[in-house]
Amino acid sequence: MMHIKGNQCCCSFDDCRNTAEWLLSRTRHRPKIGIICGSGLGLLVDSASRKQSFRYEDIPNFPASTVAGHEGCLVFGDLKEKPCVFMQGRFHLYEGYSMCKVTFPVRIFKLLGVETVIVTNASGSLSQDFKVGDIMIIKDHINLPGFAGQHPLCGPNDERFGIRFPCMSDAYSEELRKLALDTSAELGYSDFVHEGVYCMVSGPNFETVAEARMLHILGSDSVGMSTIPEVTVAKHCGLRVFGLSLITNKVPLDYSSEEKVNHEEVLQISKMRAEMVQSLIYAMIAKYDINELNQSVQMNCQN
Numbered sequence: 001m002m003h004i005k006g007n008q009c010c011c012s013f014d015d016c017r018n019t020a021e022w023l024l025s026r027t028r029h030r031p032k033i034g035i036i037c038g039s040g041l042g043l044l045v046d047s048a049s050r051k052q053s054f055r056y057e058d059i060p061n062f063p064a065s066t067v068a069g070h071e072g073c074l075v076f077g078d079l080k081e082k083p084c085v086f087m088q089g090r091f092h093l094y095e096g097y098s099m100c101k102v103t104f105p106v107r108i109f110k111l112l113g114v115e116t117v118i119v120t121n122a123s124g125s126l127s128q129d130f131k132v133g134d135i136m137i138i139k140d141h142i143n144l145p146g147f148a149g150q151h152p153l154c155g156p157n158d159e160r161f162g163i164r165f166p167c168m169s170d171a172y173s174e175e176l177r178k179l180a181l182d183t184s185a186e187l188g189y190s191d192f193v194h195e196g197v198y199c200m201v202s203g204p205n206f207e208t209v210a211e212a213r214m215l216h217i218l219g220s221d222s223v224g225m226s227t228i229p230e231v232t233v234a235k236h237c238g239l240r241v242f243g244l245s246l247i248t249n250k251v252p253l254d255y256s257s258e259e260k261v262n263h264e265e266v267l268q269i270s271k272m273r274a275e276m277v278q279s280l281i282y283a284m285i286a287k288y289d290i291n292e293l294n295q296s297v298q299m300n301c302q303n
């Protein structure tokens, strides 16, 4: 689905600004960290203090969340005294939304003053090294829909967001990945936290065996149906990005496999492991020096 109306993007800079101004006039929160909660991971919001919540349906220009495990609320709150905004539920291409709508909230984050985005998701493992329940720190991605022209930056480029041809080879902050690995070791999580490459497919069906084998050969460690459009738009508008993928299932790579992937299993594992994901993110945020990181964001943006 193209996200162009005539020659105009269906989520123009003015649409984004109107939505951001609507929110800023209704909250005193001024978030610096934006957190996108993946399937079944909405509980990440629970420990935030001073919470203020807006239902997506009440926010001008916001799409509605239609997937089980995605609550549909934008929540402002503090984690470890750091001002955050959470998306409790995200938008997926398979729901019928244009790439522009899928990534609209990331641009709202930017206009709200967010500097760092933490994306989480549920994904299926293609690597023999990953077990169900493991956490994958996303070090890189393969944007399969993007290769086929389903790309959030296709269409006229608005320079107020970012440049026409953004670099993606450093999309996932090296500093934050290192912080995540160090924090995992301190929490005793090293056995089940690994770095890896996430691949996006449009969904909504899970992979055939031949597709799974192909994705693995291409270099993917896990596969899911989200995240990459959000990361691409975040990088385009100069946000620092950190991504975590919870491995909720193994993707069958063999015709003899008994494994039959389903969304209920994805949600069940997400619920079981949400606490671990939560502890890792909280511990990272506690150590996170916003001022120090701001300087490197500015340096990145100058490059």
Ligand SMILES: O=P(O)(O)O[C@@H]1C[C@H](O)[C@@H](CO)O1
Binding pocket: 037, 038, 039, 040, 067, 090, 092, 120, 121, 122, 123, 203, 224, 225, 226, 227, 262, 263, 266, 267
């Ligand atoms: O929003 P995420 O990427 O966590 O959701 C995953 C991908 C599909 O939406 C769903 C499949 O069970 O979970």
Ligand SMILES: Nc1nc2[nH]cnc2c(=O)[nH]1
Binding pocket: 122, 123, 124, 125, 201, 203, 205, 206, 207, 223, 224, 225, 248, 249, 250, 251, 261, 266
């Ligand atoms: N495409 C895809 N998305 C997922 N989300 C959670 N598990 C999976 C999976 O196995 N495949």
